[in-house]
Amino acid sequence: MTQQNIPLITIDGPSGSGKGTIATLIANHLGYHLLDSGAIYRVLALAAKKHALSMDDTLALADLAKKLDVVFSVDALKNNQLILLEGEDVTQTIRTEQVGANASKIAAQPMVREALLARQRAFLTLPGLVADGRDMGTVVFPNAQLKFFLTASAEERAKRRYMQLKAAGENVKLESLIDEIKARDERDTNRAIAPLKPAADAIILDSTATSIEQVLDSVLKEVAKHAVFH
Numbered sequence: 001m002t003q004q005n006i007p008l009i010t011i012d013g014p015s016g017s018g019k020g021t022i023a024t025l026i027a028n029h030l031g032y033h034l035l036d037s038g039a040i041y042r043v044l045a046l047a048a049k050k051h052a053l054s055m056d057d058t059l060a061l062a063d064l065a066k067k068l069d070v071v072f073s074v075d076a077l078k079n080n081q082l083i084l085l086e087g088e089d090v091t092q093t094i095r096t097e098q099v100g101a102n103a104s105k106i107a108a109q110p111m112v113r114e115a116l117l118a119r120q121r122a123f124l125t126l127p128g129l130v131a132d133g134r135d136m137g138t139v140v141f142p143n144a145q146l147k148f149f150l151t152a153s154a155e156e157r158a159k160r161r162y163m164q165l166k167a168a169g170e171n172v173k174l175e176s177l178i179d180e181i182k183a184r185d186e187r188d189t190n191r192a193i194a195p196l197k198p199a200a201d202a203i204i205l206d207s208t209a210t211s212i213e214q215v216l217d218s219v220l221k222e223v224a225k226h227a228v229f230h
C-alpha cells in the first residue's frame, strides 16, 4: 500500500467547533492514529516563549519549528493525550487562550508552516489517520478519502470554550472569549497562506444546535459509505 492509499479522514474548522472531540472519537472508533495539528502550532508558540523569541521573528521561529523536540503519546494510566516539549509535560499548558492566540500568529507565517509540513505528513501511517486542524483537507492532505469541515456560531463556540476553560480552573470571561474567538477566526481565515476554509470536497457540518453525539452519528454515517474505512 502506498502512502496515497492509507485510510485518512480530515476534520477542519474554527476554534471550538468540536474538531478535537470528534477526531478523537473517530480515531478511537476506527483504531487509527490521531494528528492534532493545532497542538503542534501551540507547542511551537510555547517553545518560542520559553526561548524568548518574538512571535514575529519568522526566521528564528521556522528554525525552531524544524528542530522542535515534541513527543505525542498516550498517558497509559489515564488513556489521555500526553504532549512533551523538550521532555516537559505541556499537555495542559498549551490549552490556554493566550497560547492559542500566539499559535494563530505564528501560524500565519509561510516559513513556519513550511517547516511543519513534513512533520505533519509523517503521521500518515497504517492502519490509518484522523487529522484535525485548519488546512488538513486543503493543504496538508488534499488527497484524503473523506473530509469534514465542522463549524458553529462564534457565540456557541465561545460558550463551549468558556465551560471547558472554567472546568480546567482558568479564570475567563465569556465576553472576552467571544472577542478572542472572533479575532482568531479573522486571522486564521484571512491569512494569505493555508487559510481556514472548507476544501471543495469537504462535508460541512454546523453543530450550533447539535450535540456531540449527533455530530458523531453524521460523521460515522459518512465513514460507513467508504469501503476504505472497513
Ligand SMILES: Nc1ncnc2c1ncn2[C@@H]1O[C@H](COP(=O)(O)OP(=O)(O)O)[C@@H](O)[C@H]1O
Binding pocket: 013, 014, 015, 016, 017, 018, 019, 020, 021, 022, 160, 161, 163, 164, 207, 210, 211, 212, 215
Ligand atoms: N456539538 C457540540 N455540542 C456541545 N459541545 C460541544 C460540541 N462539540 C464540542 N463540544 C465541546 O466544546 C469544547 C470544544 O471542543 P473541541 O473539540 O476542543 O473543539 P476544537 O478542537 O474545534 O477547538 C469541548 O469542551 C467539547 O466537549
Ligand SMILES: Nc1ccn([C@H]2C[C@H](O)[C@@H](COP(=O)(O)OP(=O)(O)O)O2)c(=O)n1
Binding pocket: 014, 015, 016, 017, 020, 037, 038, 039, 041, 042, 100, 103, 104, 107, 108, 132, 133, 134, 135, 136, 184, 188
Ligand atoms: N492545521 C492548523 C492547526 C492550527 N493552526 C493554528 C491556528 C489556530 O488558531 C491555532 C491553534 O489551533 P487549535 O486547533 O489548537 O485551536 P482550537 O483548539 O481550535 O482553538 O493554530 C493552523 O494554522 N493550522
